[in-house]
Amino acid sequence: MAETYGTRLPRATDGPIQGRLIVIEGADGSGRTTEVARLKEWLEIEGHPVVDTGLRRSRLVGAEIDRAKLGHTLSPTTMSILYAADFADQLENKILPSLLAGSVVLADRYIYTLMARAVVRGASREWARRLYSFALVPHLTIFLDARPEILLHRAIARYGSLDYWESGMDLSISRDRFESFFAFQRLLQAEFDWMAREYGFVRVDADRDPDAVDVEVRAAVARLYARR
Amino acid sequence: MPADRRPPPPGRHGYPGRIIAFEGLDGSGKSTQARLLVKWLGALGYRVFFTEWNSSDLVSDAIRRGKKQNLLTATTFSLLHAADFADRFERQIAPPLRAGYLVVCDRYAYTAFARDAARGCNPRWVRNLYAFAPRPDRVLYFRVPVATSIARKLAAREKINAWEAGMDLGLSENLLESFRLFQTRLKREYDRLAPRDGFVTIRADRGVESVVASVRQQIRPLLAGFPTAEALVHG
Numbered sequence: 001m002a003e004t005y006g007t008r009l010p011r012a013t014d015g016p017i018q019g020r021l022i023v024i025e026g027a028d029g030s031g032r033t034t035e036v037a038r039l040k041e042w043l044e045i046e047g048h049p050v051v052d053t054g055l056r057r058s059r060l061v062g063a064e065i066d067r068a069k070l071g072h073t074l075s076p077t078t079m080s081i082l083y084a085a086d087f088a089d090q091l092e093n094k095i096l097p098s099l100l101a102g103s104v105v106l107a108d109r110y111i112y113t114l115m116a117r118a119v120v121r122g123a124s125r126e127w128a129r130r131l132y133s134f135a136l137v138p139h140l141t142i143f144l145d146a147r148p149e150i151l152l153h154r155a156i157a158r159y160g161s162l163d164y165w166e167s168g169m170d171l172s173i174s175r176d177r178f179e180s181f182f183a184f185q186r187l188l189q190a191e192f193d194w195m196a197r198e199y200g201f202v203r204v205d206a207d208r209d210p211d212a213v214d215v216e217v218r219a220a221v222a223r224l225y226a227r228r
Numbered sequence: 229m230p231a232d233r234r235p236p237p238p239g240r241h242g243y244p245g246r247i248i249a250f251e252g253l254d255g256s257g258k259s260t261q262a263r264l265l266v267k268w269l270g271a272l273g274y275r276v277f278f279t280e281w282n283s284s285d286l287v288s289d290a291i292r293r294g295k296k297q298n299l300l301t302a303t304t305f306s307l308l309h310a311a312d313f314a315d316r317f318e319r320q321i322a323p324p325l326r327a328g329y330l331v332v333c334d335r336y337a338y339t340a341f342a343r344d345a346a347r348g349c350n351p352r353w354v355r356n357l358y359a360f361a362p363r364p365d366r367v368l369y370f371r372v373p374v375a376t377s378i379a380r381k382l383a384a385r386e387k388i389n390a391w392e393a394g395m396d397l398g399l400s401e402n403l404l405e406s407f408r409l410f411q412t413r414l415k416r417e418y419d420r421l422a423p424r425d426g427f428v429t430i431r432a433d434r435g436v437e438s439v440v441a442s443v444r445q446q447i448r449p450l451l452a453g454f455p456t457a458e459a460l461v462h463g
Contacts, residue, residue: 010302010348011397060299061290061308068286077360078286078314085290085307092301130356134303 002096007133009092018102020048021095021136022221023110025192026144027185028166029154030206031213035144036108038214039221043104051098054108058089069165076121083114084131091135099136111135112199116191120184121171125194140224142217143196144206148185152178237453241362245325246450249336251418252370253411254392255380256432261370261443262334268444269330273456277324279316281335287312295391302347302396309340310357317361325362328460337361338425342417346410347397366450368443369422370432374411378404 002017024039026032040050056062065082068074074082098105115128146154155162164170167177168184196203202220206213239246248265250258262278269276287308294300294308324331337358344354381388390396393403394410422429428446432439 007350007353010350059297060294060304061287064286064290074286074315075318078311078318081307081311081314081357085304085311088301088303088307089294089299092303093299127356127359130353133353134350 002099003137005129005133005135005137007130009096009134015100017099019099019104020140020224021099021105021107021138022224023107023112023138023141024144024217025109025112025141025201026206027146027151027188028163029151029158030144030146031154031210032108032144034210035213035217036106038210039217040106042218043106043221049103050106051094051103052106052108053090053094055083055110055113056086058086058093060089061086076118076123080114080118080121080123080128080131083117087111087114087132088134095136107138110138110141112141112192112195112201116188116195119191120168120187140220141199141201142220143192143201143203144213145192145203146206148182148189150207151185152181239365241325241365243322243325243362244328246330246366246454247321247325247333247336247362247364248330248447248450249333249338249364249367250370251335251338251342251367251427252432253372253374253377253414253418255377255384256370256372257380257436257439258368258370258432259334260436261368261432261439262332264440265443265447266332269332269447272451273458274451274454275324275327275329275457275460277320277329277331279320279331279333281313281333281339284312284316286315300396302344302349305347305391306340306344306349306354306357309343310354313337313340313358314360328455330454333364336364336367338367338418338421338427341421342414345417346394346413363425366446367425367427368446369418369427369429370439371418371422371429372433374408374415376433377411377415378408381407 002014024032024036036052040052043050056065061082065086068079068082095105095107111132115132118128119125155166162177162181167181169177169180171180171184173183174180195201204213204216238244241247250262252258266276266278291300291308294304321331321333340358341351341354345351388403388407390403393407394413395403395406397410399409400406421427430439430442430446
């Protein structure tokens, strides 16, 4: 039986979950994507079949979300519900079947990022929690925690500028993108601090280099398997 | 200040306008009644806005794609319609509501409450999803027996689509039979919502004119003290 955050999925295929759901959370520039790739490699060498998944990859609404972001036309509520549709599609058509089949599902971000974004854009925590209450509870959630200053330097090094959405420009905090970026990242950080306690994330200091992060992440995953 | 120049007190949602929602099964006659009410209110001089439960461009492609590729589930179906309604609420319903219009809605969030519950979604989860939608000032529920709903639908030679018939639930291999079973479930959900959400139930399995009279009788109290367009401009 798959455990959810309180709401059962109607007509979901049920059965014993053989696989493990491992979530890596962290802002853009926290080294998340690099770590997901490394962890996948390591898990496969250890002999576990891995299916990777991330946000905004569903066939169902991926195109609609991209279109809406280009036009900047949808309200935060509409966007939050569209993101939830995208997530639900992946959960039902990819994550759950893979777990039932015995794979490790490695999620490059999960509902926590979506909830944090919704709350920062004005939704209540309670509304966001209930919205995602059909999500499966991960076996392990790792939070790559990096300071906004570090995130800024990595973004500039990689792209030469700051992304409109990652800077929270739609919140109209400031017309200055740098100021907006810091304010927005701090708001997200506050949500993640709260969720880390509430949901029991394993926090990894991601201000450090990728090797140091990887060692700590592997240790957390190894503990998960040692518990069986 | 004369009575007609005073701004009307806000509705229970806090907006100066009013929301009048029409709910009921397919073939209950609610769309006909909604149009006739809009005509009547307009003739009385009120500022009226009419909106239907139609999918906008936003999600119609996603829904079509989902149906074709067999990706849609009760949960994603529910979420896509909620996103669509959130978008329509923001764009179409909220502006006239804030501008003090009588907004007549042919179907409202209750359509989703009934359909999603009939598909097995958790009702509390669905209600949370629609927390953005204010409670209407009146919900008129056009109640008909399932047999009447089906007979009217068939008489109009309307094509029954698979989702309307709840074919995804596997109730029956036969489209018409599945439609009947699904409408029965929907009716049960509407009957459950009626007392809980304070619907005004209107017996709709009778002549259109006599239903019109009932509708006007139910709406009249809502108009007391509500300004006409004339009063707003020249009052």
